[in-house]
Amino acid sequence: MINWHTCFFLLFATITCAFAVAVVVSANVVRMAVCLIASLAAVSGLYFLAVADFVAAMQLMIYVGGTLVLLVFGVMLTARGPFVSMKITPANWLMAGLAGGALLILLLCAATSVDAWKTAAVAASAPAAEGGHTVAPIGMALLGIRVDALEQANPALRGGIAGYLLPFEIVSVHLLVVLVGAAHLARARRRRRPAEAVPDASRSA
Amino acid sequence: MIAEYLTTRFGLPEWLACGGVALVQCLILLGIMMFAAALFTWMERKVAGRIQDRLGPTRVGGRFGWLQSVADGVKLLAKEDLIPGEADGLLFRLAPYVSFCAAFCVYLALPFSNGWVAQHLNVGVFFIVAIAGLEVFGVILGGYSSASKWSLYGAMREAAQVVSYEVPLGLCVVIPVMVAGTLDLVAIGNMQRGWGVNWLVFHNPFLFITFFIYALCTLASTNRAPFDLAEAESELVAGFLTEYSGFRWSVFFMAEYGSMYAMSGLGAILFLGGWHGPIPLAEMLGLSYANHAVLGWLGDLLGAGNFLCKAFLGVAAMMWLRWTLPRLRIDQVMTTCLKYCVPLAAAMFVGTMLWTYALPGGLLPRSTPLGAVAEAPPWTAPRAARGERP
Numbered sequence: 001m002i003n004w005h006t007c008f009f010l011l012f013a014t015i016t017c018a019f020a021v022a023v024v025v026s027a028n029v030v031r032m033a034v035c036l037i038a039s040l041a042a043v044s045g046l047y048f049l050a051v052a053d054f055v056a057a058m059q060l061m062i063y064v065g066g067t068l069v070l071l072v073f074g075v076m077l078t079a080r081g082p083f084v085s086m087k088i089t090p091a092n093w094l095m096a097g098l099a100g101g102a103l104l105i106l107l108l109c110a111a112t113s114v115d116a117w118k119t120a121a122v123a124a125s126a127p128a129a130e131g132g133h134t135v136a137p138i139g140m141a142l143l144g145i146r147v148d149a150l151e152q153a154n155p156a157l158r159g160g161i162a163g164y165l166l167p168f169e170i171v172s173v174h175l176l177v178v179l180v181g182a183a184h185l186a187r188a189r190r191r192r193r194p195a196e197a198v199p200d201a202s203r204s205a
Numbered sequence: 206m207i208a209e210y211l212t213t214r215f216g217l218p219e220w221l222a223c224g225g226v227a228l229v230q231c232l233i234l235l236g237i238m239m240f241a242a243a244l245f246t247w248m249e250r251k252v253a254g255r256i257q258d259r260l261g262p263t264r265v266g267g268r269f270g271w272l273q274s275v276a277d278g279v280k281l282l283a284k285e286d287l288i289p290g291e292a293d294g295l296l297f298r299l300a301p302y303v304s305f306c307a308a309f310c311v312y313l314a315l316p317f318s319n320g321w322v323a324q325h326l327n328v329g330v331f332f333i334v335a336i337a338g339l340e341v342f343g344v345i346l347g348g349y350s351s352a353s354k355w356s357l358y359g360a361m362r363e364a365a366q367v368v369s370y371e372v373p374l375g376l377c378v379v380i381p382v383m384v385a386g387t388l389d390l391v392a393i394g395n396m397q398r399g400w401g402v403n404w405l406v407f408h409n410p411f412l413f414i415t416f417f418i419y420a421l422c423t424l425a426s427t428n429r430a431p432f433d434l435a436e437a438e439s440e441l442v443a444g445f446l447t448e449y450s451g452f453r454w455s456v457f458f459m460a461e462y463g464s465m466y467a468m469s470g471l472g473a474i475l476f477l478g479g480w481h482g483p484i485p486l487a488e489m490l491g492l493s494y495a496n497h498a499v500l501g502w503l504g505d506l507l508g509a510g511n512f513l514c515k516a517f518l519g520v521a522a523m524m525w526l527r528w529t530l531p532r533l534r535i536d537q538v539m540t541t542c543l544k545y546c547v548p549l550a551a552a553m554f555v556g557t558m559l560w561t562y563a564l565p566g567g568l569l570p571r572s573t574p575l576g577a578v579a580e581a582p583p584w585t586a587p588r589a590a591r592g593e594r595p
Contacts, residue, residue: 004223030296030349037342053328061335068342072364135327135388 008049015042024096027086033071040064054134142166230323234312242462243274249524256528277455284451289352292448296350301449301456304343308463310336315470316391318480318509329390330382333471334375337426340464341367347457348445359444362434366538370425370432373546377419380412380550380557381405381475390471394479401483406476409564411556416476418550420522423468425542428461430527434535469519470512477515480508 019039023032040063047056247262250273254261266272288297314329314336316322326332341364348360384405385393397403406416425432436444446454473479487493492504533541 028293030293030346034296034299034346053326053332057326057328057332057335060339061331065335065338068339068345068364069368071342071345072361072368 291352300347304460351448376550473515
């Protein structure tokens with residue numbers, strides 16, 4: 001059955017795949033980044049289509065916005081002249097093809113092995129169940145309350161559903177602090193000159 | 206939903222009804238954005254003129270120069286469209302539209318009144334902050350693809366500035382969200398109905414300070430003076446825009462004015478009550494859905510006017526600051542962000558958190574409790590609440 005949902009799914013999926021191929025094919029760093037951003041933004045469109053608003057906004061914030069920073073650093077660190085194009089040797093193509101192909105085969109096998117995904121009717125009604133009200137459950141899970149698992153009858157499993165998101169977040173903030181500290185320790189130490197040395201330097205210059 | 210009405214009443218196929226409604230909504234939003242850009246370019250000239258003790262435009266279209274924007278538009282369209290020979294033509298052509306699309310997408314999730322929003326998102330605030338940050342992408346592309354060191358430096362200044370100011374801006378947006386307890390912009394707006402004391406900016410002293418930090422960060426993230434280092438037409442000769450002329454140049458400016466209006470609108474909803482004014486006119490006149498559907502609609506219309514006025518006043522304040530304050534140096538811009546805005550916003554965050562823990566009701570007596578469920582027309586409820594398939 002063709003409805004607008006299917007049309008948009010096909011549209012976004014085509015954009016995602018086409019720009020993903022374009023990332024591989026193009027040789028210019030900035031064009032690659034542009035294609036990557038288009039591809040990731042289309043993935044976010046797919047999430048919106050699946051009524052997963054929070055994940056979609058996250059995708060825009062983290063992946064699309066993150067690629068932006070990647071682009072800035074890519075330009076700053078690689079651009080010795082204008083519009084440098086990368087040279088890719090056949091060995092690189094071979095290695096990348098092997099790694100990518102293996103991952104693709106694995107994903108295809110996994111996708112076709114789930115019986116529930118084979119019938120179209122189930123797939124079409126699945127997004128309607130949650131209906132985009134994902135923010136409150138995610139926030140509760142951060143505090144250790146899994147709203148979706150409250151009816152867990154098995155007392156042995158109930159201990160595990162409290163969730164480890166808050167400890168996880170604390171660990172991630174800790175990692176951030178460690179990174180900042182490492183950057184502070186590793187930075188080039190600039191020795192401050194004595195105050196009387198400065199006029200001498202200016203006079204000799 | 207209008208689309209459902211069309212399918213059931215007139216027997217239109219679903220794709221046609223949904224597509225038609227989506228198209229009409231997009232056109233309305235595009236119209237609002239274009240009109241805002243045209244109005245604000247005229248207003249910018251008038252405000253600049255008055256502040257500098259001049260008259261501003263006076264000739265085109267009567268006494269106040271109303272039609273100056275139209276004349277500008279015709280001039281820009283007729284200008285020769287230059288692309289530098291060394292430039293990456295594809296990216297050079299693409300860049301203005303990337304900026305414009307990002308600025309336009311903000312309007313998709315921005316409610317204009319109680320439920321008057323193109324796409325009622327559960328994560329509206331988050332979506333707007335995420336999309337608004339992408340506008341700088343077009344600037345970087347434009348600066349890079351011009352194949353000029355001048356433009357590239359301008360773009361890099363802009364990138365550093367916008368990426369840095371995302372941090373305090375995000376913190377400032379989180380604070381009212383924390384008090385409101387939801388990311389849904391329509392719900393945040395409806396929470397503040399009643400008299401002006403119900404506005405979140407008056408909820409506690411920390412939120413009051415946060416509002417001004419938000420205004421400062423908004424100036425920086427939309428590249429307005431005193432933070433317009435990216436462009437800086439008088440000292441740094443227009444940075445990333447150096448190679449642009451004609452229509453593409455004007456698209457960048459449409460994006461800038463569009464996002465200025467959108468960011469002031471977001472501030473109006475988060476801090477200044479959105480479509481609920483300092484005086485609850487709609488409630489006094491009895492314009493509510495409890496009385497009649499048409500009366501409720503009229504009340505929402507009044508709210509939309511209220512919201513547009515607030516956002517307009519925000520843009521006017523931005524212009525006032527632009528023509529009053531001198532431009533900062535890039536190191537001063539970064540110092541303002543990292544040494545003042547971020548720690549202040551973080552302190553306000555902690556302060557508001559403690560305040561809501563100790564005094565959840567707020568400082569001033571509210572005419573309605575904060576958690577009161579606002580009446581809403583039935584079509585504004587998110588889809589799952591209505592138990593329908595999307």
